[in-house]
Amino acid sequence: MSLAVRLALTLSQAALLAAVAPLVNGFIKVLKARFQRRVGPPLTQGYRDLAKLLVKENLHAAPTSALFRLAPAVSLTSAVLASATFPCVAFGGWAASGDVLTALYVLALGRFFTALAGLDAASAFGGLGSSRDVSIAALAEPVAVVAVLVLAAGVGGPPDGAVLAGVHGTVFTSWRLLAAIAFFLVVLAECARVPVDNPATHLELTMVHEAMLLEYSGREFAASTLAAQVKQTVLLALLAAVFLPDGLGASGDPGALALSAAAFAAKLFGLAALVAVVESSVAKLRLFRVPDFLGAAAGLAILAYVAREAL
Amino acid sequence: MRGTLAHFALLLLLGYAALAFAAARAAPAVVVRLGAVVQVAALGLASVDAVRVLMTGAPQRVALPFTGPFAPVALRLDPLAAVFVCALALVGLAVALYAPAYLDRAGHRMSGPALQALLSLLEASILAVLLAEDLVGFFVAWEIMTGLATAVVLADGHRAEVKRAAILYLVVTHIGTFAALAGLLLLLGDAPSYSFDALRAAAASRTPLVYGIGICLALAGFGAKAGVVPLHIWLPEAHPVAPSHVSSLLSGVIIKVGIYAMVRTALDLAGPPPAWVGHLLLVVGLVSALLGVLYALAQHDLKRLLAFHSVENIGIILLGVGLGISAQHAGLPTVAALALAAGLFHVVNHAVFKGLLFLCAGSVHLGAHTHDLEEMGGLLRHMPSTGRAFLIGALAISALPPLNGFASEWLVLQGFVGATQGSPGLLRATAPLFAGGLALTGALAAACFVKAFAVAFLALPRSENALHAVEVGPMQRLAQNALALSCVGLGLAAPWVVPVLSRVGASLGAGRFTPIPQTGVLGGLGVGSVQPAVLAVAGLALGTALWVWLGRGMKARATGTWACGQGSVDGRAAYTASAFSNPIRRIFSNLYQFERATVPVAGAAPYFVMRSKTRGAISPLFEEHLYQPALRLLRWTSDRFAPWASPSPNRGLVVFAVVAALLLTWAAS
Amino acid sequence: MILVLVLLPAACAVLCLALPARWALAAHGTGAVATLVLAATLARQVLSSGLATAAADGTFRADGLGVTFAVVVAAAAAVAALSGMGSFETQGEAAPLARRYAVLASALLSALLATVLADNLGVMWISMELAAVLGAFLVGFRRDRGALEAAFKYMILGSAGLVLGLLAMSFVYKAGIQALGHGDSALSFQALKKAGPSLAPGTLRIALALAAAGYGVKIGLFPLHTWKPDAYAAAPAPVAGLLAGGAVAVPLCALLRFGALASAAGEGQLTSRLLVGAGVVSVLAAMILVVRETDLRRILAFTSVEHMGFAAMAFGLDPMAMRGGLLHLLANGTLKALAFSLLGYVARERGTSDTQRGPGLFGRSVGLSAMFLVTMAAALGFPPFGLFASELTVLRALYAGGHVAIGLVVTLSLAAVFGVVATGVLRVVFARSDESLPGARGSLADTAAVAVPTLAAMAWVGVAMPPGLWNQLLAVAREFAP
C-alpha cells in the first residue's frame, strides 16, 4: 500500500474511533441502567451533552494559569493520536507510525497534562484527584507493558503492525487469554471504571478522574470529557485488536475489510458490555485496596509470560 | 606536534583558570564574562572535534611532550569518549551562559572570578579524564576532578551541612577511586606499561577469579562516582549545596564520567565481558532506578528531588548498557547494539534535561529565595520563561513523547521486548521484570514531576517570597531555553542520532555489536518502530487547532475556585508536595518507614489544641543499615585497640620484650 | 665530599651557638638548605656513575642506598628548618629557646647523615644513639609535663631498642671475624656484603631478628610505635616535621643494611618475609588506631606509622616495589615535614589542632587554609604529587607479584586512613563552631615561602620525574633488595 493510502486509512480510523467513543460510553450507561431495571438515557445522550457544552462559555478559576486552557487540547490530541498508532480493522502494518507501547506513552502524555490542570485551580479536590490518578497510573503502567511483552514474546518481532499480523494467525491459546484479562483489569483502572473509580459519582471525595475536571466548563469541559471517552475506546480497541485478534482481515480488498470491520465493532461493543457487567456486579474498592487489585493484574500478566515460556 | 581541537580546548580552559586567579582582584566583572566566553569557545571546539570523531568513527590521538615514568603519554579522543564530550559541551555551554548573571548576585562565599576559574578547571579536568589514554593520566585527572568538585561543593555554603556534604562526597568517591585503582591494577598485572593498550592485552590473559575481583572492584569504585544505589548517599547531599549552575554540571556531567569509566572498563579495557557482568549491571541499574525515583518522590526540597532523579537516570543508563552486554550473550547482536546505543543516548539526554532542571531550580532559588516546594506555588505567573523551561524539562525526564527522554527510555524498553526473543536463558526469563521495573520507574518519575511542576509553578503562592518572585535575567533565560530546545531537538532527531551512537558500540566491541542502519525510523531492526517526527507534527497540528478553536469566539469569565458553594478558597487548601506524594508513600510504606510527629504548639490545655506542628521524615535506609553499622564496627575495633595506641612506657616495653622474644625464636628456629 | 656533607650541619650548630636568636635560626635554615643541595649533588654523582666513594679511611661510604636516604633526610630537614624560622619568637625572653632549637636541630641533622652514610656498623650505631639523645632533647623542648613525659618515653624505648641494635651489631661482628679475620674490615658493611656467602647464616638470622626488634622501635612500626603519638604531639611543629620526615627513615636504612647482609648470606627469604609482615601489620593497625583520634597531630603520627609500614613492606617485595619504596620515603618525608610545619601555624592561628573544637580556619585566613588543604591532600596521596606516584608503583608491584590479598588489605587501609584524615582536615578548615579560641595572626609570607617550593618539587617528582633518575633508582633497588 502506498503511503497516501496508509495515511488516509489511519486518519479515517482515528476519526471513526473518536466519533464512536461517546456511543460506546452511552452504550455502557444504557446497559448498566438496564441491569438496574431502569430505562436509562438514549444511546446518543453522549452527543447531546457534548453539543450542549459546546455553546456554553468557559469559566476559569482565578488562580489558574495558561496551562489550564492548554490541558484539554493536549489530552484530546493525545487520545486521538493514540488511536492512530495501531491498526484495528486491517493489518499489513499500514499504521502510519508507532506501536502498542507508543500508544501507552502517548496516553501518559495526556494524563500528565490533565493531572497538572487538576492541581492548577488550587482546590483540594483537584489535588486529590491528580494525586490518586497519577498513583494508580504508576501501578497500572508496568502491568500493561508486561502484558504487551507477553504478546511480543509469543510471536517474535516488534509489537506493532507485524505483531498483529503474526498473532492473527495463531490459535487462541490460554496464555493470551490471561494476558487479555490482565490488560482488561488495567483498562478498568486507567479509564476510571468501577472497581477503581466510579464515573457516575460527583461526590468530591470519592471521584478520581472526575475530580481533575471539576473546574472545567463549556467547550474545555467538552474536550476533556471527549478525551476521556476516546481514551477508553482506544484502550478497548487495543484490547480487541491486539489481544483478541480473531476474525480480523489482513488484505486490503473491500469485502474482507468490511467483514473485519464488522467483527471489530462486535468485539468492541462486546467488551463495552463486559465493562458494564463488571460495573454492575462489583462495588468500588477503597483507594488503598487498588494496589492489591493491580497486584492481581500483575500476577496474571507474569503468569501469562511464564505460561507462554513453559508451554 | 599536531594538536587536536579537544586538546587545544583543554589548554584554553587551563590558561583561562590561571588568568582568572591572577586577575581576580583587578576587574572581577570582566574576568567573569571572559570566563563565559572562554568556556563557550573551548567547549565549542571540543564538541566539533567530538562530532567529527563520532561521524567518522576514527579516533584522534595527540602525543604529549612529557617523558617521565608517571607523566601522561598522549591524549586520545575515541567515539565512546566523544559521546561524553558532547554531553559536557551541551551542558557546559548553557552553564557558561548562565554563570555571569548568577555570579553577579551578591552573597556567594567565593568571589565570582574564583568560582569561574574553578568551573573552567573542573571542565578541563573532565576533558582530561575523557581524553586520558593511560592509567596514570586517567587517575591523575580523575582525582583532580574529585578534588575540584569537592572545592566547588564547599564554594557557596555557609551552613554545617555543606561541610558534611563535602566530607561525604570526598570520602565515598575517594574510597571508590582506591577500589577502582586496585581493580585495574589487578587486571593490569605484570603488563609492561600503564597504557590502556597494555591493559587490554594483559586483561585478556587474567584468570577468571582475578578478572572477577578486578572487574567488580573497578565497577564498584567507578559506581561510587556515578551514584549507583548502595554508594549513592553523597549525591543528594552534595549536589543541592553547590552553586546552582555548577550543580547542573555536577549532576549532568560529572556523574556521567563515572558511567564513562564503567563502560570503558567493562566493554573495552577488560576485554569482552562475560554474561554475568551484564546481569550485574542490569540488577544494579534496576535497583538504582527504582530506589532513586521512590526516594525522589518523598522529597520536598527541589534540588534534593532532582539529585535523587540523577540516581534514577543513572540506573536507566546502566539498564541499557547491561542489556547491551547480556543480549549479546543471548545471541541478539541487533538488540545489543540498540540497547547500548540507547544507554549512550540517555547519557546525552539526561545531561541535557537534568542540566536544564537544575538551572531552573537555580533560577527559582534566585527568584523566590527558597528550595522548599512547600514555600513555592504560583511561580508561573511571575516567572513564565523559567516555568515553561521547567515544564519541558519535566516532560523530558518523565519520558513523554516527543521529547528526548521518551526516545531513549522507549528504546531501552524496546530492547527488553527484543530480549524476549533471545535464546532461552536468564535474560529471556527476567526480561518482563526489567521491562515492568523500567515502566514503573517512568510512571513514578511522571508522578514526581507532576508534583514538582504543579506545586512549584501552579496554584497560589504559599509564602511571601513566592508572591514577590521575580524572573531571572535574559542570559539565564537564554541558557534555559537553549537547553529546552535541545531537549525537543534531540527527541525529534533520535532516528538519526541513535544509528551514529550504535557505531560507538561497534568500535568498542570489535564485531560484537552490529551498527544500526540509518533509516528515518526510531528502532526498527525487529524491534518496535516509531517516527517521532510524524507523531510530533500530527500532534502539533491537531493540538494547536483544538487550542485555538476552544478559546475562539468565547470570552472566558473568571470565577472563584469551587469550594462546595461556601465562597472561594485561599492558597492553603491546595495540595502541597508531601500531600501529593502521600498515596505513593503509603503504597511503598515498608521502603520509606515514614515517621511522623505532631507537636501541639498553642492551646489552653492538652485537649484544646489551637495550632500544632507536624514533622514527618522518611528514614534513610542506606545510612542506617549499611553505613552506620560499618562505622560503628570500625569505631568498636578502634576502641578495642585503644590501649595499644600510646600506652605508658612500661606497657610499651612489655610489648617490645614480647616482640623481641618472638622474633628471636622465629629467627633461631 | 662525604665528610663535608656530614660535618656541615655540625659546623652550623656550633655557629648557631655564637649567634643571637634571629641569626641562629637563619643560619640553621641556610645550613639545612645547603646540606640538601650538597646531598643532591652527591646523590646525582654517585647514582649516575654507579660507583660509591669512600671517605675517612672507610668509616663513611656513599653507596646508592646511603645517598638516597641522605637526600630524604636532608629534604625533610630543609623543609622543617625553613618553617622553623617562622615559628619561634626571636625577641624578648624566648630568644635563647630559638637558639637552642637551632643548635639541637642542626646537630641532629648531622647525626642522621652520619648514620646513613656510615660504612662502619659501629659508627652507624653510635651516631644513631647520638641522634636519639638529641631527638629526646628536641621532643622535650617545651619543658611542660606532657613534653617531658613524651621525651622520657621516647628516650626509654629508644635506648632499649638501641641496646638490641648494639647486640645485633656484635653478632654481625662475630660472623665478620669468622669470615674476614680481626680488624676494622669485619665491621665494614661493604666488606661484609662482598664476603656475603661466607658469613654464618645462623648468626646473621639472629642479628637480623635483633636488628628488626631494635630498629623497629626507632622506625615506629606497630606494635613498637607507642612513643610516636605523644612525641609528635608534644614536640614543637618543626621538630615533629624533622622527626616524622627524616629521623624515622634513618633506622629503616640501618635495618635495610642488616637485611642486605642477611640476604647476601642466603637468608633473603627471611628478610623479605619479616619486612612485608611488619609492613602490612603496621598499615592495618595504623588504620584501626587512627579512627578514634581527634587531634590532627596524633592523626598525622599514625599516618606516619602507616607510611613507614608501607615503605617497609615495599622494601620486602621485589626491586620494582623497593624503587617505589625509596620514592615513597622521599615524598612522605618531605610532605610529612611540611604537613607538621603547617599544622604548627594552623594550631597557632585557630588556637588548637583538635578537629572537634575550635573555629574554622577558612574564616580566619583563606591563604593558610588553601595551602594547608593542598599540603594535606599531597600528604594523603592526591595525584599530581610524589606520594601518589610511589603508592601507585608499590601497589602495581604488589598486584603484579600476585600478592592479591595483601594488595586488597593495603588498598583498603590506605582508603580508610584517607577517609579519617580528610574528615579531620575538612572539619578543621571549615568548622563553624562559635567557641573562638585565642589565635595569633601569623604572617602568610613565611608559610608560603616554605610550602610553595616544596609542593612544586613534589609535583615535579610526581609527574615529571626524569626517566634516567628512575632507572638509577631501580639499579640501587636491585643492589639492596632481599
Place this chain on the structure above:
Amino acid sequence: MDRLLSHALILLVAIAIYVLASRQLVRSIRAFAVQSYVLAAVALIAAPKSEHPHHLWLLAALTAGVKGVAVPLALLGAVRRLKIRHDIEFIVNIPSSLVMAAIGTLGAFQIASRTFGTGEEQLKGALGAGMATILVGLVVMLGRRKIITQIVGLLIMENGVILATLGLTLGMPLIVEIGVALDVLVAVQILAIFAYRISNELPRGEGPPP
C-alpha cells in the same frame, strides 16, 4: 681460670636478678656498681685471650671507673634530690617478673648455644650470661614505675651487652667501645635530668613523684 670465669658470670646474672627482686632503690644502685666491678674483672680475665689485650684493659678500667663509680654517684644524688626512698609500686609484681626473667635466661642460653660451633667459644658461657642479663635488665625496666629504677634497668642491659660482646668477639674495636660507653653515659644523664624536671613540674601532692 675457667672456674673463676664461670663463678663471675653466675654472680653477674645473680646481681641482675637481685636488682629485679629488690624494693630498695639505693640497694639496687649499689648492686649495679658491684656488677660493674665484676664485669671489669671478667674483661681482665678475657684480656690474655684476645689479640690486643690493651683494649680490654682499657675497657675494664672504663667500666669500673664510669659505671662502677661515676654513674652510681649521679644516681644517688638524683635519688636524694627526688626524695624517694624505695620503689614499692610495681607494674609487674616480683614473682611474675622473676618467672619472666627465668624464661628469658633459658631462651638466652638456648640461643647462645646455637651461635657457636663446638670449641670455638673463647669465653665459655659469657654470651649466654650477657643475653640473660640483657633480658633481666629489660624486665626490670618494664616492671617498675619509678624512673630511677628504669634507669638502673637500662644500665644492667648495658652491662649485659658488653658481656655478650666479650663473649662473642672478645670486645669490639676500640673506638666503638669508647663511643658506646660515652653514649650510655650521656643517655643516663639525660634520663636523670628528665626525672628531675618532671618532679619539678609536678606541683606538690599531685600523684607520686616519678
